[in-house]
Amino acid sequence: MNKFWTIVGHTYFSRVKAKSFIITTAITLAIIIGLANLPSILEMFSSDDESEHVLVMDESEIYSSYLQEDEISGGAGITFENFEGTEESAKQEVIDEKYDGLLIITTDENNLPEGSYYANRISEMGEQVEIEQVLQQLKTVVGTQETGIDQETLATIYAPVTLDTEQLDDSARTAEEMNQSRGLVYVMLFVLYMTVLVYGQMIATDVATEKSSRVMELLISSAPPITHMFAKIIGIAFLGLTQVIILLGGGYFAIQANQDTMAGEFFEVMGLTNNDPVIYIYAVVFFLLGYFLYATLAAMLGSLVSRIEDVNQLIMPMVMLIVIAFILAATGLSVPESTMITVTSYIPFFAPMIMFLRIGMLNIPIWEIALSISILVLTIAAFAALAARVYKGGVLMYGKSGSLKDLKRAINLSKKE
Incomplete structure (x- = not known):
């Protein structure tokens, strides 16, 4: 056990002290803080007088007075x-930029107003949109x-119609409950997606790096390969936890620092305020x-390569699995009750995202959750057993590699140990 934690500590501290980790974390944290302070930054660069000044020429001399009334132009x-x-x-x-635009109002054949607008720059999101309104x-x-x-009378006609709704299925979630959970579900999906892509590749690359430098031969002589593999996984997990805590903590405090401008609204929009603690x-x-x-899976694939250049090629199937899972989950946010989402929530490679999506968006029986978790745990155990054998033989394989056919060769080598 001491050897296990020694390898965990070595993996963690060698990575956390690396310049790439520090620089990447610092840049990402700076981006998060910048986004959290975006309203304040935009306000700094915006003009104190945000009102647009537009000249009006009214040929009929009857419409311009209406434009001074708040009910017509007050909100523009x-x-x-x-x-x-x-x-x-x-x-x-x-043209001399003394005014932002010129509006010429005329009367059409139905004795109703129409206009022509002139400005130095016309864009789809410019003041001409407000002019048109x-x-x-x-x-x-x-x-x-x-x-x-x-x-x-006109206001009464255009007033929104009243529609009372009542949900008959007691097991179904209301639209309000789904909206509250949607933000949390999306955050979890995105974090898991990025974690697998970044840290999965990091595990595979770390193993390949040690093999290419022949450090692996020393490590497996001091600790069993199975111990080394899981220590590597736990060490990278602690590294990821450290980075996530730094980024989420920095983002949280940055948002709280802008309490008056965005904190409450952000947490409410993301659905992070009124969720059931169980979720x-x-x-x-x-x-x-x-x-x-x-x-x-990443550690197993990383043990099959001897050169860092081969890592990306060999882990590509794993990357494709997580990409497909993310696409399915993103699609399922709008149709969580679909048959495709239900079926894929029991497939191990998709279950972490899809089943959590269903939990967040639907009221599903506890046995379905237990079944999905059980399948996941059994799959992880089976993969761990297979990965231990492949890792044991794979770390001894050198030379050009990069094919999944090397799995059989690695298993055969492990039997000779």
Whole structure:
């Protein structure tokens, strides 16, 4: 057992002290803090006067007065100013950037307002969108007055219809409950996806690096290969835990520092405020099971290669499995009750993501969860037994490799030990 923890400590501290780990963690943390402070950063670079100033030329001289009313232009964030000069001089004012735009209002054949807007730069998300909404509101007001419909009647007509809903299936989750869980489910899916990609490759690369430097021959002479493999997995797990704590802790405190601007809204939107505590337990359980499943597979594949250059090629099937699982889970966020999601939640390579998705989005029987966890545990045990034999023979294999056919060769070598 002492040898096991010695290898765990060596794996952890050699990685946590590496410049690549420190730089990557620092850059990622800086990005997270920057995103958490994005509203404050944007406010620093924004102008104190955010209102757009637009000149108005009204040929009929009856519409411009409406634009001064708050019910029409109050929410647009645009200040309209009447212009008495010529159209050319008004355009020149805009060209000289004294004003943001020029709106010329005319009357169509139905005696309703229409307009032409001029600005130095026209973009799809510019102030012309607000201008169009203002003109639409103006057209509605003028049109109702022409037809004799008062504003109160019009507001009543356009008021949202009342629809009372009642869910008959007691086992189904409400839309509110699903929205509360959706953020947490997505966070867990993304974290597991990135963990497997980053740390799974790290495990395989670490094993290949030790083999290429012949350090492996010394390690297996002092500790059994099975001890070395699981110590490597646990050591990288502690490394990942350290990085996740740093990043999540930094992100949490950065968001809390912006309590007035985004903290409450962020946690509410992400569904991290009113969830059942049990779902967090399931998140930890399925995250650990998913990590150990893919980490064991990564260590087994890493033991088959002697050169670091061959690692990416050999772990590609594992990467494809986690990518497929993530795509299925992302699809299942909108249709968690589909047959495809139900079936794949029992397939070991997909279960950590898919079954947790179903737990978060649906009310499913406890026996289905227990069955999925049992299949996962048995699969991890079977893979651990297979990986131990492959690892035992694989660490002694040198020369060019990169094919899954080397599994049989590694197993045969392990029998000779």
